[in-house]
Amino acid sequence: MRQLLxxxxxxxxxxxxxxxxAGLAGQAFDLVVADVxxxxxxxxxxxxVRAAHAGPLILLSARFGRGGTAPGLQGVSAVLAKPLARDELLQAVRAALP
Structure with a gap:
């Protein structure tokens, strides 16, 4: 999945x-896409993630429903349920980046 993304x-x-x-520290990223x-x-x-990156964050998970209904998602740009489509990912990325 990682390679496909x-x-x-x-x-x-x-x-x-x-x-x-853990490898985010000391690096500059415009956006982080994380699988949870x-x-x-x-x-x-x-x-x-927030210890090293304050910018946009997109979460992916097979255990989230569409729309990201998990608690504690403040500051998350998007929550995408897996499996996801290419267009769904790219739409979330475009929306998260200035």
């Missing part, structure tokens, strides 16, 4: 790279 972003003209949340195991894992992921 990277290809979709690259094909759309975005420069995308793979990184773990489910609603119970959101708080830990947000703490980890």
């Amino acid at each position: 990277l290809r979709w972003l690259d094909d759309a003209g975005y420069r995308a790279t793979e990184a773990r949340a 195991a489910g609603p119970q894992a959101v708080a830990a992921l947000l703490r980890s």
